Amino acid sequence: MYPRAERRFIRTNRITIIVLFLVIAAGGIVRSTGSGMGCPDWPKCFNRVIPPTDITQLPEGYEQQYIDGRAKKNQRFAKIVEFFGYPDMADKIRHDESILEHESFNAAKTWTEYINRLVGVAAGFALLFSAVFSFTYLKTKPSIVGWSVLNVFVVVVQAWLGSIVVSTNLMPWIITVHMLLALLIVGISIYTFYLATTSRNKSILSGQSVGPLKWLAILALTLTVVQVVFGTEVRETIDHLNDQGVERADWVAQLGQPYFIHRVLAYTSLGLSILLFFLVKNKFSSLTLQSKYAWIVIVLVGIQMMSGIILARFNVPAFAQTTHLVVASLFFGAQYYLMLLMTKLKR
Numbered sequence: 001m002y003p004r005a006e007r008r009f010i011r012t013n014r015i016t017i018i019v020l021f022l023v024i025a026a027g028g029i030v031r032s033t034g035s036g037m038g039c040p041d042w043p044k045c046f047n048r049v050i051p052p053t054d055i056t057q058l059p060e061g062y063e064q065q066y067i068d069g070r071a072k073k074n075q076r077f078a079k080i081v082e083f084f085g086y087p088d089m090a091d092k093i094r095h096d097e098s099i100l101e102h103e104s105f106n107a108a109k110t111w112t113e114y115i116n117r118l119v120g121v122a123a124g125f126a127l128l129f130s131a132v133f134s135f136t137y138l139k140t141k142p143s144i145v146g147w148s149v150l151n152v153f154v155v156v157v158q159a160w161l162g163s164i165v166v167s168t169n170l171m172p173w174i175i176t177v178h179m180l181l182a183l184l185i186v187g188i189s190i191y192t193f194y195l196a197t198t199s200r201n202k203s204i205l206s207g208q209s210v211g212p213l214k215w216l217a218i219l220a221l222t223l224t225v226v227q228v229v230f231g232t233e234v235r236e237t238i239d240h241l242n243d244q245g246v247e248r249a250d251w252v253a254q255l256g257q258p259y260f261i262h263r264v265l266a267y268t269s270l271g272l273s274i275l276l277f278f279l280v281k282n283k284f285s286s287l288t289l290q291s292k293y294a295w296i297v298i299v300l301v302g303i304q305m306m307s308g309i310i311l312a313r314f315n316v317p318a319f320a321q322t323t324h325l326v327v328a329s330l331f332f333g334a335q336y337y338l339m340l341l342m343t344k345l346k347r
């Protein structure tokens with residue numbers, strides 16, 4: 001049904017989406033194992049393409065060398081933050097001593113962060129190939145080219161932001177922006193996939209009006225994005241409690257308002273997903289993609305709720321942290337694709 005060049009684009013685009021979720025999974029493992037500072041520099045790790053496995057491989061006084069490098073980078077970043085109208089934040093970046101704190105060498109953490117970077121590089125190449133192959137649509141569907149090329153630029157910004165995450169010693173709000181940008185990149189890739197597949201296979205979309213369903217899907221998706229922001233805020237509070245030496249068993253009790261809002265939004269999101277599921281099942285036959293994705297969304301929200309409850313009841317175990325982060329992004333991706341599938345076929 002699709003010409004060869006289009007098939008190649010669709011295949012590459014599909015692989016790109018899978019690799020992007022792997023990057024998010026790797027990022028989640030880095031966060032839950034506290035390996036974010038495993039490599040004190042960027043893009044190389046301890047100034048090497050392949051990082052060391054033992055502290056004896058590092059030169060004497062290496063700590064100060066990396067602290068100086070990060071300090072210089074932060075001065076440049078503070079200027080950018082100031083330029084965008086946030087002088088207080090710029091001041092904090094310039095003067096907060098904790099930003100330059102050094103973490104002692106730990107081979108496991110270094111290699112966890114290093115593998116995370118390798119998966120990131122693979123995602124960069126996958127996006128680049130997608131952009132190159134998208135040129136087959138230059139005449140028939142130029143928006144696919146536009147979005148695919150834009151995504152390469154967004155991933156470059158994301159990589160730069162990744163370097164800032166390191167140089168500011170994992171400053172909380174930057175991690176939130178990093179997470180939202182990751183969802184944006186996934187979203188653009190899903191969108192180009194949707195445009196490419198529906199450009200020839202019209203049977204994917206429904207001929208009837210799906211108006212209110214589409215609005216409900218948009219509402220559910222918006223709620224998920226807000227929920228992710230509150231989730232990262234809860235996570236930042238946990239990181240802060242950890243830094244202050246609070247016992248793991250006492251974390252959840254001290255989480256405060258963002259955690260309360262996070263739970264309220266979670267149950268709202270669950271309710272909306274269930275409502276959407278029944279409405280989609282009512283409108284579309286069970287063999288359609290819409291029905292399939294309504295199922296996927298309901299399963300993912302179920303796993304997400306369960307991993308959230310495990311986090312809350314069992315003192316935030318690391319495996320549940322990673323699951324919670326990865327499933328949140330899969331949930332976002334499935335909801336977004338379902339929302340796109342709610343588009344009425346244009347005749």
Ligand code: HEM
Nearest residue numbers: 228231232234235238266269305308309311312321325328
């Ligand atoms: C639709 C449902 C939900 C979504 C989309 C969601 C999403 C998220 C996200 C994106 C994070 C940040 C993870 C990170 O930055 O590493 C997070 C953290 C968290 N969420 Fe949820 N969440 C949901 C439901 C719940 C529920 C029901 C609970 C508890 C009853 C919960 C408890 C937590 C806790 C304790 C954290 C901090 C975990 C950590 O330190 O890694 N979440 N959530």
